[in-house]
Amino acid sequence: MSSDVRFTDFKSDKQPTWCPGCGDFGTMNGMMKALANTGNDPDNTFVVAGIGCSGKIGTYMHSYALHGVHGRALPVGIGVKSANPDLEVMVSGGDGDGYSIGAGHFVHAVRRNMDMTYVVMDNRIYGLTKGQFSPTSREDFETATSPEGPKQAPVNPLALALAADGSFIAQSFSSDAQRHTEIVQEAVEHDGFGFVNVYSPCVTFNDVDTYDYFRDAIVDLDETDHDSSDRDAAEAKIMDDDTEYQGVIYRDEESVPYNERHGLDENMAEIPDGAPEDATDLVREFY
Amino acid sequence: MPDDLNWAIGGEAGDGINSTGKIFAQALSRAGRHVFTSKDFASRIRGGYTAYKVRSSTERVESVVDRLDILIALTQRTVEENMDELHEGSVIIYDGERTMMEDFEAPEGMIGLPVPLKRLAEDAGGALMQNIVALGAACEVANFPIENLDEALEKRFGDKGESIVANNRQAARLGEEHVVEELDHDGFDYDIETTDNDYVLLNGDEAIGMGAIAAGCRFYSGYPITPATDVMEYLKGRLERYGGHVMQAEDELAAINMALGAARAGARSMTATSGPGIDLMAETFGLVATSETPLVICDVMRSGPSTGMPTKQEQGDLDMLLYGGHGEIPRFVVAPTTVSECFHKTIEAFNLAEKYQTPVYLVGDLALAVTEQTFEPEEFDMDSVEIDRGKLVDENEIDSWLNDSDQFQPHFPAADGISPRTLPGTSGGAHMTTGLEHDELGRRTEEQEVRIEQVDKRNQKVETAQEEENWDYREFGDSDADTLVLSWGSNEGAMREAIGFLDEADIDVRFLSVPYMFPRPDLTEEIEAADEVIVVECNATGQFADVVEGDTLTRVKRINKYNGVRFKADELAERITEKLDATQEVPT
Numbered sequence: 001m002s003s004d005v006r007f008t009d010f011k012s013d014k015q016p017t018w019c020p021g022c023g024d025f026g027t028m029n030g031m032m033k034a035l036a037n038t039g040n041d042p043d044n045t046f047v048v049a050g051i052g053c054s055g056k057i058g059t060y061m062h063s064y065a066l067h068g069v070h071g072r073a074l075p076v077g078i079g080v081k082s083a084n085p086d087l088e089v090m091v092s093g094g095d096g097d098g099y100s101i102g103a104g105h106f107v108h109a110v111r112r113n114m115d116m117t118y119v120v121m122d123n124r125i126y127g128l129t130k131g132q133f134s135p136t137s138r139e140d141f142e143t144a145t146s147p148e149g150p151k152q153a154p155v156n157p158l159a160l161a162l163a164a165d166g167s168f169i170a171q172s173f174s175s176d177a178q179r180h181t182e183i184v185q186e187a188v189e190h191d192g193f194g195f196v197n198v199y200s201p202c203v204t205f206n207d208v209d210t211y212d213y214f215r216d217a218i219v220d221l222d223e224t225d226h227d228s229s230d231r232d233a234a235e236a237k238i239m240d241d242d243t244e245y246q247g248v249i250y251r252d253e254e255s256v257p258y259n260e261r262h263g264l265d266e267n268m269a270e271i272p273d274g275a276p277e278d279a280t281d282l283v284r285e286f287y
Numbered sequence: 288m289p290d291d292l293n294w295a296i297g298g299e300a301g302d303g304i305n306s307t308g309k310i311f312a313q314a315l316s317r318a319g320r321h322v323f324t325s326k327d328f329a330s331r332i333r334g335g336y337t338a339y340k341v342r343s344s345t346e347r348v349e350s351v352v353d354r355l356d357i358l359i360a361l362t363q364r365t366v367e368e369n370m371d372e373l374h375e376g377s378v379i380i381y382d383g384e385r386t387m388m389e390d391f392e393a394p395e396g397m398i399g400l401p402v403p404l405k406r407l408a409e410d411a412g413g414a415l416m417q418n419i420v421a422l423g424a425a426c427e428v429a430n431f432p433i434e435n436l437d438e439a440l441e442k443r444f445g446d447k448g449e450s451i452v453a454n455n456r457q458a459a460r461l462g463e464e465h466v467v468e469e470l471d472h473d474g475f476d477y478d479i480e481t482t483d484n485d486y487v488l489l490n491g492d493e494a495i496g497m498g499a500i501a502a503g504c505r506f507y508s509g510y511p512i513t514p515a516t517d518v519m520e521y522l523k524g525r526l527e528r529y530g531g532h533v534m535q536a537e538d539e540l541a542a543i544n545m546a547l548g549a550a551r552a553g554a555r556s557m558t559a560t561s562g563p564g565i566d567l568m569a570e571t572f573g574l575v576a577t578s579e580t581p582l583v584i585c586d587v588m589r590s591g592p593s594t595g596m597p598t599k600q601e602q603g604d605l606d607m608l609l610y611g612g613h614g615e616i617p618r619f620v621v622a623p624t625t626v627s628e629c630f631h632k633t634i635e636a637f638n639l640a641e642k643y644q645t646p647v648y649l650v651g652d653l654a655l656a657v658t659e660q661t662f663e664p665e666e667f668d669m670d671s672v673e674i675d676r677g678k679l680v681d682e683n684e685i686d687s688w689l690n691d692s693d694q695f696q697p698h699f700p701a702a703d704g705i706s707p708r709t710l711p712g713t714s715g716g717a718h719m720t721t722g723l724e725h726d727e728l729g730r731r732t733e734e735q736e737v738r739i740e741q742v743d744k745r746n747q748k749v750e751t752a753q754e755e756e757n758w759d760y761r762e763f764g765d766s767d768a769d770t771l772v773l774s775w776g777s778n779e780g781a782m783r784e785a786i787g788f789l790d791e792a793d794i795d796v797r798f799l800s801v802p803y804m805f806p807r808p809d810l811t812e813e814i815e816a817a818d819e820v821i822v823v824e825c826n827a828t829g830q831f832a833d834v835v836e837g838d839t840l841t842r843v844k845r846i847n848k849y850n851g852v853r854f855k856a857d858e859l860a861e862r863i864t865e866k867l868d869a870t871q872e873v874p875t
Contacts, residue, residue, distance in 0.1 A: 012719070013692075014730060042717040046552070058719050059730055064711035066551055066578065067721035068544065069570050075508075075541040079548025079556070080711070082532055083506050087552065087711050108537040266530050269553025269710050271503035275672035276529050282497050283667045286487035287317070 007036040010045070012062040018053060023200030023211075026174035027121050028057055030198075031090060034184035035063075040088045047090050048077045050102065052128045053202075054094035054121040071102030074109040074118065081116050083268040085259050088188070089116040096126050099135040099155045106157070110164040110193055115257035117187045117194040120157065121174075123202035124209045131205035141208060157197050158238040158249060162231075167192035167255035169234065170248045173214050174200040179222075179246060186248055192255035199244070214244060221247030229253055291346075292429060292479060293354050296418065297338035297368065298361030300331055306443060307359075307418040308339025309659070311425070312488060313439040315343045316661050318431070319482030323348040323780075324490075324659040325853070327368070330513070330597045336364055345480050348660075349625075349780030350856040356477070357428055359421040362387055366394075373397055378428050378475055380421050398475065400424065402465050411458035419455045423462025431479040433463050486661035491629040491651050491777075494667075495585060496521030498633030499557055501672045504583075505531035506549035506556040508542045510564060513597045514653045515587035518559040539564035543571045543584065550580045551720070553710035555637050559585035559649075562604045563594060569612045572646055574722035576616045576745065579698065579706060581640035581677070583633070587651040588776075590851050599851030600653045602776050605830040608648045609805055615742075617749045619643070620804035622650035624761065624779035627666045628802060629655065634672055639756070642677040643705060643748045650804065652825065654853035655777035680707040682714045689715070696727040700740050704747025753806045760799040760808050768795035770867060771817035773810070773843075775801050775831050777853060778823050784856030789863060796863070804834075811839045821846055821866055825853065844870070 010032035018024050035045055045063040049055040051070035058065035064087075068076050077091040098106050098120045109118065125143065126132040132145040136157070140149035161169045168190040172180040180198065187194025199214050226247070227233055234250035237243075259265070296307050305326070312322045323342045329335035340355075342348050355372040358365065360381045366373075373379070375396035381388045383401030393399025402424045404417035411420070419440070426433045440455045489497070496518050499507070507526055509519045523533045531554075536542035542558045550556040560568065565586045575582050588604045590596035595603075608620050619639050623632040629651060636647040680688055688696055688707040697718045699706045709716030719729040724741060726732045761779070764772075764786045774782055779800040789796055797817065801807060814820050814835070820843040822832035829845040836843055846862050848854055 012730075043714050044712055045717075046711050048548070058721070062717055064551075064717050065719045066548070067719065067723065068547075069574050069722060072540055072544040072571065075536065075544035076548035076551075078534070078541075079506065079508065079545035079550070080552045081548075082534065082545070083549035083552035083554035083556070084711060104537055105541055108541065262532060263527075264532055267553070267712070268505035268531060268549065268555075269712075271505065271555060271674065271676075273674050275501040275669040276503075279501050279669040279672075282500060282525065283487060283664050283669065286489040286493070287485060287664070 005036050005041045007033040010035055010042055010061050010063060012060055014059050016056065016060045018056070019204050021203040022053070023123060023174040023202065024053055024057070024121050026177055026180065027119065027198045027200045028060060030172070030174070030177060030180040030184050031092065031119055032061060033181045034188050035088065035090065037181070037185050038188045044086065045088045045090065046077070046080045047092065048073045048080065049091070050093040050097035052094040052097050052126070054092055054097060057092050071097050071100070072105065073097065074102065074105045077116050078109060078112065078114050081114050081259060082264055085115070085264050086267060090119065090188070091116060092119045092121065095120060095122040095124060095134045095136045099157050103135070103155070107160055107164045110161050110166045110195065112258050113167050113192045113255060115192055115259050117184065117196070119184060119196050119198060121200040122157070122197050123200050123206055125202045125206040127202045127205055138208065156238065161195050162235060162238055162250060166195055166250065167252040168194040168248070169250040170196045171246055172196055172198050173218055173246050174198050175211055176246065179220065183248060190251065190255070192252070192257040217244040218246050219243050221245055221249065291342070291344040291348070292356055292477065293340070293342050293352065294357045294425065294429070295338050295340040295355055295369065296359040296361070296421070297336065297365030299333070300329060300335045300337045301333035302337070302361050303418050304337050304339050307422060308341060310436065310439045310443050311422055312341045312659055313442060314435045315341065316486045316488040317438050318435045319484035319486070320345055320479070321347050321486065322488055322659065322661045323350065325351045325654070326657050328598050336368055338365065338368065345482060350784045351853070352857050353855050357425050359418070359425060360388070363391060366391070370394070380424050380428070382417065400428065400466065400470060402462060404462070407461040407465060408458050411461055412454035416455055416458035419458040420462035423459030424466045426459070427463040427466040428475050429477040429479045432481070433459055435481070485664065487664045487667070488659050488661050489626065490517070490657055490659045491623070491626045491655035492517035492587065492657070493521050494626050494629035495559070495633045495649065495651065496525070497667065498630040499637070500525060500529055501630070501669055502634040502637035503555045503674055504557050504637060505554040506546065507531070507558065508534040508536045508545035508549070509558050509560060510536050510539045510542050512561045512564050514589055514656045515559040515561045515564070515585065517656065518585060518587070539567040540571065543568040546582055547571060547575055547580055550582050551711070555641070557583040557585060559587065561587050561589050562591045562607070565604060565607060565611070573612045573614060573616055575646040576618060577722045578720040579644040579745070581644050582646045583636045583640050583649055584646055585649040585651065587653065587656045589653050596851050600825055600853045601849060601851065602652050602825040603830070604650070605804060605834070608650060609834070617645060617745050618805065619645060619647040619752070620650060621647060622775050622802055622804050623655070624776060624800045624802050626655065626658065626660045627662050630667055632802060638673070638675045639752070642675050643752055644677065644708060645748060650776065652776045658777070678705055678707050680709050680713070680716070685709065685713065685715050690728070694728055697729050698725060698727045698741060698744070700727060700744040703751040704744050705751065749806060758803045758806045758808050760801045762797070762799055764798040765795040766797055768797040769818040770794070770796045771813060771820045772796050772798045772823060772863065773801060773820065773831070773835060774823040775804065776824070778825065781854040781856045781859050782823060785859040785863065788857055788860035792864060794864060794867065809838065810835060814839045814841050814843070819867060819870060820844065821863060823854065823859065825849060
């Protein structure tokens with residue numbers, strides 16, 4: 001790690017193919033700034049992404065990165081962090097990736113509490129497949145596959161995280177660059193699974209959850225008397241369907257991450273040239 | 288009576304059948320006898336017929352046979368289930384005082400030996416020890432010194448306290464004494480010879496786990512599934528001792544993705560599952576190959592399709608392993624043929640994975656996985672283990688793999704198909720990897736020429752490996768024989784013994800056991816040299832036979848078994864004889 005890392009060092013020379021105005025630009029910039037601000041550099045950072053618009057992030061960033069299969073980015077990140085705890089692991093996905101196909105992994109990653117960061121670009125629509133409803137779409141949101149609205153309750157990802165005993169639960173808005181960066185940075189610094197749901201508007205297919213909508217609707221928790229260490233207060237905010245909150249909603253200061261609980265502190269990449277020294281003991285067990 | 292002893296204990300699941308069988312197997316092994324075990328079990332926790340069979344001899348034993356000399360029957364059904372294997376003079380030990388057995392009469396020619404198992408167990412300290420009473424009785428019947436049980440009882444019950452061990456020893460002795468004092472000895476003249484040899488006794492799943500640790504595996508993720516779970520249970524606790532970690536994932540999809548992540552971070556990494564899990568892993572399998580990540584994926588086959596018969600033997604996944612997954616995926620498929628080969632081939636699988644940066648399927652089957660067998664400990668020689676990590680590039684060498692813009696080229700199209708590899712944390716090596724088609728930097732592309740270059744590059748690895756590695760078969764029998772028998776997986780043991788039975792009937796065979804499914808040996812010459820070619824496998828359609836026919840453009844005969852039970856040596860000899868007779872009857 002070097003101290004003179006700038007966030008642009010995390011930029012690759014590939015121009016993003018996201019639509020002009022896409023919320024994902026801001027989400028990614030905040031991620032890169034948060035990584036640089038916390039003293040990381042591209043060579044000690046591993047970024048994992050799934051499929052969809054959000055999944056392209058590994059291509060536009062410069063770091064060690066893996067672009068995986070749909071919904072399975074979190075298990076990859078868990079494997080990376082287990083094998084080399086010195087790495088800064090950041091996983092990014094979309095609302096479909098994380099809360100639909102990957103919902104099971106999401107809940108288990110939260111309760112496993114591996115020391116890593118999960119940033120979800122939530123635009124409440126499937127963008128790359130050109131406009132179908134997503135698990136966070138509103139009940140009456142009209143799309144190609146829901147002409148009269150999905151007629152089912154949207155997933156509340158923050159509630160899922162809280163129910164799974166999440167140790168860091170936050171939400172941000174990609175166009176509020178400074179707050180978004182701060183929040184992701186806090187997630188990176190958190191000892192455990194830092195989860196940030198980012199409102200990252202889709203300018204092409206979602207004409208409901210727009211920049212204007214979020215700008216008007218968002219309440220910043222820093223401007224309230226919210227105590228992020230109070231789980232009940234966090235629950236009240238999370239279950240409040242009428243307000244869009246931004247900020248750190250819940251943080252367990254006592255959190256002990258999985259890797260620490262399981263004594264994962266060695267880089268597993270280093271192995272001897274032959275069998276371990278006392279491997280004959282393994283044979284002896286079968287006498 | 289032959290020195291070869293076939294013993295079994297049967298009853299309901301939950302009766303402690305497995306642990307009793309294991310104790311006897313260990314006692315025989317400690318007494319310097321070779322052992323081969325097999326299990327009949329149902330997919331339920333309690334109830335349902337279950338049995339543990341032990342074949343033992345001073346000679347090495349490789350398979351089960353259709354014969355039972357001593358049977359401990361805890362239920363009447365145990366006798367019915369094994370009737371075909373019982374013979375004149377077989378001894379059946381049962382509890383004549385238990386309601387379910389009180390009216391039992393041994394079938395004609397067999398010796399029924401009523402021992403009050405439960406009552407004697409209570410005398411020794413608890414009814415739970417009834418199986419141990421029966422074991423003691425069986426030792427006396429077999430003329431196998433009961434002291435041999437002591438060490439195995441210590442191993443099994445030692446952590447429960449010395450008094451429990453002492454009670455069990457007492458229970459065994461009460462069983463022994465009952466046979467000596469109360470019962471007529473005429474009829475059994477077994478004399479189980481012991482030797483000074485030290486053997487180890489283990490099954491295929493354990494051998495795979497041990498091989499993984501020997502090979503430097505550090506990360507294992509898996510989801511419980513019969514019959515692969517033993518691999519995870521073996522590794523849990525042991526892998527940690529060597530600086531590694533076992534993670535029980537939420538499902539097979541997570542398991543393979545975790546293993547992929549750990550492998551990308553540089554750990555030697557493995558997951559194990561059975562057929563249904565392999566189906567779930569198929570999508571990520573393609574990503575592993577396209578991202579050129581070294582990974583060992585172990586499939587311990589059971590009866591399919593769907594959930595099939597989870598606790599029964601089959602070799603039905605070969606097509607899936609060879610061809611499964613969308614698109615064309617370069618891969619290796621390694622299939623050990625014996626318990627000790629499970630150890631060696633696992634080590635080889637890890638080396639192949641890293642050397643060629645590919646996924647490697649390591650294929651076991653239920654019969655191999657749950658069968659315990661004795662070996663000379665030297666067969667698991669840790670000093671001979673070699674680790675080859677392939678083209679791992681460190682900070683000092685990285686300059687030679689950078690492009691003009693100082694970017695690392697993880698998918699550089701080297702002539703042998705094998706790219707340089709840097710692990711995260713390596714200075715200057717940061718790069719992207721993806722399941723999308725990519726260029727030499729790992730970045731997405733749809734350029735036609737790059738696509739062809741990268742597909743060819745990945746496929747080249749298989750060709751390189753084909754030339755550089757030894758993909759040979761194991762040969763047994765008479766190399767000049769007109770009849771050629773081929774098999775894969777756990778059939779090797781039964782077939783090796785079948786050669787002996789066939790020899791007695793003056794039938795010479797040449798037997799090739801093939802441990803590599805892809806790449807695999809070219810058998811064209813061997814097949815052309817034979818008059819008759821028979822492929823033996825535990826599936827209905829003959830998946831390996833199809834492969835052999837495709838490779839050699841020669842029709843082969845097939846012996847298939849798919850009732851859920853492995854081949855037995857004598858049965859196999861008979862079926863081969865029938866096949867040959869049938870051939871001769873065909874008018875020319």
